[in-house]
Amino acid sequence: MNIEELGKQIELAHGSGGKSTHRLIETAILPALKNSTLESLSDAAVINCEEKRLALTTDSFVVHPLLFPGGSIGKLAINGSVNDLAVSGAEPQAILLSLIVEAGLPMEIFLREIKAIADASSKAAVQVIGGDTKVVEHGKGDGMYITTTALGIVDPRINLSPRRIKPGDQIIVSGPIGDHGITILLARGEIDLEANLQSDSRPLWPLVKSMISVCPTAVKWMRDPTRGGVATVLNELSREIKMGIVLFEESIPLREEVRGACEILGLDPLHIACEGQFVAVVEKDLLSELLKELRKVPGGEGAVHIGEVREKPPGVVLAVSTYGGSRRVDMLIGDPLPRIC
Amino acid sequence: MNIEELGKQIELAHGSGGKSTHRLIETAILPALKNSTLESLSDAAVINCEEKRLALTTDSFVVHPLLFPGGSIGKLAINGSVNDLAVSGAEPQAILLSLIVEAGLPMEIFLREIKAIADASSKAAVQVIGGDTKVVEHGKGDGMYITTTALGIVDPRINLSPRRIKPGDQIIVSGPIGDHGITILLARGEIDLEANLQSDSRPLWPLVKSMISVCPTAVKWMRDPTRGGVATVLNELSREIKMGIVLFEESIPLREEVRGACEILGLDPLHIACEGQFVAVVEKDLLSELLKELRKVPGGEGAVHIGEVREKPPGVVLAVSTYGGSRRVDMLIGDPLPRIC
Known part of the structure; x- marks a missing residue:
């Protein structure tokens, strides 16, 4: 892909975290700033x-x-960054905070x-x-x-490294997916749906530990x-390791509210953002023991294979169902839910 | 000061870097997030x-x-952060970059x-x-x-520490002040002034070294x-060390364009931002040798006492003039030049 194909202007989809974001980063940003730490495109840079x-x-x-x-936003900003560390196997130590505030923001919201x-x-x-x-x-801003x-x-x-992954390794998720994305969508009030749902924003280090x-x-x-969502991170992984990833459709943990909203809106829950869950590839032999431990930790009760x-x-x-059907799960294309984090 | 006195909403002056910013940080932010590293309010946190x-x-x-x-903005964003390290005596090693882009930004500006x-x-x-x-x-943004x-x-x-400062220590600046702030003001085209002036944005580590x-x-x-500007950082210092700081009005290095613009607009050049200069307190005995070395480094040619x-x-x-006059130099109040960095 060359730079002319990027399009003439920045679009919302460039911020989706899906295909357009990847293209922008790989075509416009990485070649200009190249170095080995950046190119690993991991959640955290390790030095x-x-x-x-x-x-x-x-x-x-x-x-x-x-x-x-x-x-x-304040809670999300802390948990979002510490979770990028947690899934890199790092215990969070300190945070730096930079605010861009729009003039006119009520002081009580700032203080909140x-x-x-x-x-x-x-x-x-x-x-x-x-x-x-x-x-x-x-x-010139939005609050x-x-x-x-x-x-x-x-x-x-x-020792986290995709190079350690072998066929037969198992995939787990720490709990129900899509809660955050659907919560934000509903909070905007643009869709006439009511659901008793809340964001899963939480720190993940206790689960990793x-x-x-x-x-x-x-x-x-x-x-x-x-x-x-889960679909995008697993697609990145499958491409990197050049292996297949099979998801058991019925095992993917989903709250009824998320399932319902996705059905009505024609969204794949595997594309919807979580803010307090992780997906992990683990050794088959230790699968049950890991799930048992995870389920003891607050926030990990819903961990499943x-x-x-x-x-x-x-x-x-691929997502396969117990009825024998299978469907290909792609990365997110476009951005059905801009500004969810 | 208590929280009610902060005002009902965020104003542009809260981002000025002057008195209102200080009040917001000291009243609203520090008490909520308190810890000893943050409370030092230094340019960089040291761990x-x-x-x-x-x-x-x-x-x-x-x-x-x-x-x-x-x-x-791209050049400024790199130099601004590495300079906060440089004036903390730290050699820059790595940068993390986070972009908030407005949809519709022409791709060529993004790439530039x-x-x-x-x-x-x-x-x-x-x-x-x-x-x-x-x-x-x-x-919802501005480019x-x-x-x-x-x-x-x-x-x-x-060994940088205000506690080492004694009466008799000397103050130097690495070059002409106010170039950046006045350049931005003129670049907005709101004022009918022409000047052959450019931002001083540059990395300071070579000078510190x-x-x-x-x-x-x-x-x-x-x-x-x-x-x-210089006035605000020196006011912060004089309050911290509980000593007086005297500036020799005629020695403050100013380009004619900056002096002229400030006179016309009623601004004090000591309040105008630089993006490639430092102010330092140095030992009297080594003053001339330091200036001599600084002047050999590109960007340090204009270093003066x-x-x-x-x-x-x-x-x-206080700013004293050779004619015997003296004036008190306060921190910046309000924000005559919002969004200069």
């Missing part, structure tokens, strides 16, 4: 500091609306979000150690945008399926 | 990693217009800024090791906002006077 491996990650949050059932940030960082056991505040004119950068230390016992306690090397790969890695078809994610 | 001291800093850039003489980021990071000898891209709807986070390693020989080579402990304190620390008046910055 060595003497004997320790430091993990660093940054994310901007532009969720609309700012407040939604189960959370708000500072409190949400304080509460979420205390819950995730990280301190906010630095930051910045910028203000833009009314009409507030938050960028967080999280620093963590990689657990020295863990429980798996390390079973066996640090049992987990070979982990991602948190935010923008683009959803699929496995197979030799074929290489680079493809 | 220990085994034998090394790591410096981390984050900044959002919302400059308008995106392109201006001497630079653009990626190139500006690549060029500036290569010039500053740092790699972009991670990032994020979000897109907001047309009308693009960039947040950069920079990681550096503090030079183990340097040259001072370390003279004597690592000769420099006791350093800041880059961005938003709020501009003032000194005195016992009195405590907490006050």
Whole structure:
């Protein structure tokens, strides 16, 4: 793909986390900034500091609306960044916080979000150690945008690498998927649907730690399926390892509200963002023990086995049903739900 | 000050870097997020990693217009963050980059800024090791906002601490002040003034390194006077050390264009932002040698002695002229130049 094919302007889909985002990053950004750390495209950059491996990650949050059932932009901004560390096997240590605030934002909303940030960082056991505040004119923002950068230390016992993955490895997810994306969609009030649903935004490190306690090397790969959902992260993985990934359609954990909303709207729940779940590839032998431990941790009660890695078809994610049907699951194309994080 | 006195909504002045920003941070943010690293309010947070001291800093850039003489938002975003490290005595090692792009931004502008980021990071000898891209709807942004986070390693020989400052220490600046702020003001075309002026955006580490080579402990304190200008950083210092700071009015280096624009607009050049200068407090004995070394480094040719620390008046910055007059120089109040970085 060459640069002319990118299109003439930035579109919302470039921020979807799906195919357009990938194209933009791979065609426009990576070639210009190339270095080996960046090219790994992992959730967090890992750099060595003497004997320790430091993990660093940054994310901007532009969720609309700012407040939604189960959370708000401040909570999301903390959990989003610490979770990128957690799925990189790193224990979160500190956060940097940068705010872009629109002039005219009511002070009580600003203060509410500072409190949400304080509460979420205390819950995730990280301190906010630095930051910045910028203000833009009314009409040049949308209340507030938050960028967080999280620093963590990689657990020295863990060994996450797609190169360790073999056919026969199993795929688990920590709980029901799509809660966050559908919650945001409904919170916008543009769709006449009522559901008793809330965002799953939560810190994932306690779940990851429980798996390390079973066996640090049992987990070979982990991602948190935010923008683009489970389908996008598993497609990235299957392409990288050149193996097939098979999901057991009926095992994918879905709340009734999410299933219903997706059916009505014609969305695939596998494309809907979570903000407090991970997908992991684990060793088959330790599968039940890992799930048992995960289910003891608050937030991990819904952890289940959803699929496995197979030799074929290489680079493809398939969802198979117990009735014998199978469908190809692709990355997210376009952006049905912009600004969900 | 209590929280009711903050006002009912966020105003542009809360982003000025001057008094309103200080009030917002001290009243609304610090009490909620308190910890000792954050409370130092330094340009970069310093954390220990085994034998090394790591410096981390984050900044959002919302400059308008995106392109201006001497630079653009991409260049500014790299230099702004690496300079916060440099004035903390840390050699920049890596950058994380987070983009918030407005839908409809022409692709060529996006690509131009990626190139500006690549060029500036290569010039500053740092790699972009991670990032994020979000897109907001047309009308909810202003082209693009960039947040950069920079990681550096503090030079183990340097010892920056306001506690080392004594009356008799001297104040230097690395070159003419106010170039960036006035360049941005003129680039907006709202004022009928023409000037052959460009932003001073440049990486400062080479200048800091040259001072370390003279004597690592000769420099006791350093800041880059961005938003709020030289007046704001020196007021912060004088309050912290409870000593007086005297500036020699005629020694303050100013280009004719900046002087002229400030006179016409009724602005104090000491309040105007620089993006490639530092102010430092240095030992009197090494003053000439430091200036000599600085002037050998590209970008340091205009380094001069501009003032000194005195016992009195405590907490006050005075500008004295050779004719015997003196005026009190306060922090920036309000925001005459919003979104200059």
